[in-house]
Amino acid sequence: MERYSRQVILPDFGERAQRRLGRSHVVVVGLGGLGCPSSLYLAAAGVGRLTLVDEERVEESNLNRQVLHWTRDLGRGKAESAAEKLRELNPGVRVEVVGERLTEENAGRILRGDAVVDGLDNYGTRYLVNSFCVRRGIPFVHAAVEGLVGQLLTVVPGKGPCLRCVIPEPPPPKPLFPVLGPTPGVMGCLQAMEVIKLLTGLGRPMVGRLLLFEGKGMTFEEVEVERNPRCPVCGGGSGRRGPSRKK
Numbered sequence: 265m266e267r268y269s270r271q272v273i274l275p276d277f278g279e280r281a282q283r284r285l286g287r288s289h290v291v292v293v294g295l296g297g298l299g300c301p302s303s304l305y306l307a308a309a310g311v312g313r314l315t316l317v318d319e320e321r322v323e324e325s326n327l328n329r330q331v332l333h334w335t336r337d338l339g340r341g342k343a344e345s346a347a348e349k350l351r352e353l354n355p356g357v358r359v360e361v362v363g364e365r366l367t368e369e370n371a372g373r374i375l376r377g378d379a380v381v382d383g384l385d386n387y388g389t390r391y392l393v394n395s396f397c398v399r400r401g402i403p404f405v406h407a408a409v410e411g412l413v414g415q416l417l418t419v420v421p422g423k424g425p426c427l428r429c430v431i432p433e434p435p436p437p438k439p440l441f442p443v444l445g446p447t448p449g450v451m452g453c454l455q456a457m458e459v460i461k462l463l464t465g466l467g468r469p470m471v472g473r474l475l476l477f478e479g480k481g482m483t484f485e486e487v488e489v490e491r492n493p494r495c496p497v498c499g500g501g502s503g504r505r506g507p508s509r510k511k
Contacts, residue, residue: 267354268310274466281464282310286356288463289313289377293366293393295342296320297329297448298407298455299383304332305456306381307350311463313358314350317374318342318383319365329445371396379459382406383452387434391497394419394427398498403469405458407451410441412479414451416470417489418458421498424471429492429499447479 265272268282290311292303295318303314320342322333332346343361350359362374366389375396382405384390390406397404397419404419406427419426454475461467476485493499 267356271309276466277464281466284464285310285460286312288379289315290379290381290459290463291315291317291375291377292381292383293317293375293389294383294385295330295332295346296326296383296385297409297443297445298452299381300330300332300346301449301452302381302383302405302455302459303346303350304353305453306459307354307357307359309456309460310354311357311459313360313377315360315362315374315377316343316346316350317362317364317366318346319363329443329448331445331449366392368392375400375402377402379403379405379462381455381459382408386437387431390427391434395497397421398426403459403462405455405462407448407455409443409447409451412444412447414447414477414479416451416454416458416475416477417473418462418470420462420469420471425489425491426495426498428497429495430474430489432492432495444479447477450477450479 271277272279272282288311290306292299295316322337322340322342322345326333332349337345341363343363347359347361364370380393380397380402382390398421401421406417408415417430458469461469472489474487474489
């Protein structure tokens with residue numbers, strides 16, 4: 265337990281929570297700016313099994329923010345590149361590589377864990393993950409970034425709104441979007457913390473609360489969000505309903 269001694273001595277954590285982490289399976293979809301830091305801290309914390317899902321290859325423009333990919337990895341598959349670093353960091357974690365694009369056809373085979381992390385950069389696949397997680401009752405930790413801003417929402421099916429309740433329609437697509445490297449680093453670390461809380465029962469996850477980060481002014485804002493009873497994913501039909509009030 266020496267590796268995890270600093271978290272085991274937390275009053276609300278202890279050896280029981282550490283054992284829960286060791287028995288847990290987390291799927292990280294997307295090994296970019298969000299998936300790299302979130303998977304890094306999940307491996308460091310001792311999550312027993314990580315499945316890394318990404319079909320893309322490392323490009324030079326990724327290196328300002330995707331911290332598990334190094335210059336030597338250019339042209340290499342992102343999932344394999346990340347897996348190599350995570351196995352070296354913590355050999356006790358079982359790291360699996362899925363070098364495929366997530367689709368309707370393979371989502372049922374891939375999304376089989378205790379929690380799923382959104383490391384994606386497009387809402388089409390995010391909505392797909394959200395739908396499968398709601399259908400299967402799997403917690404899903406969403407984050408998204410652009411520039412110096414980020415957002416975070418934890419979806420626990422049956423206990424709060426899903427992603428489509430909060431963001432019914434995707435924002436207009438962009439061929440390229442600006443991002444300062446530390447922005448996904450902040451949000452990815454917060455995703456890892458949310459997953460650890462979900463797996464161990466520690467604290468209060470961001471269920472029904474949308475966290476907004478703005479890096480220029482270094483502010484965090486919380487917006488309460490509600491489940492939409494007409495949500496096409498977790499409700500009974502179609503409808504639009506978003507954030508309710510700020511606090």
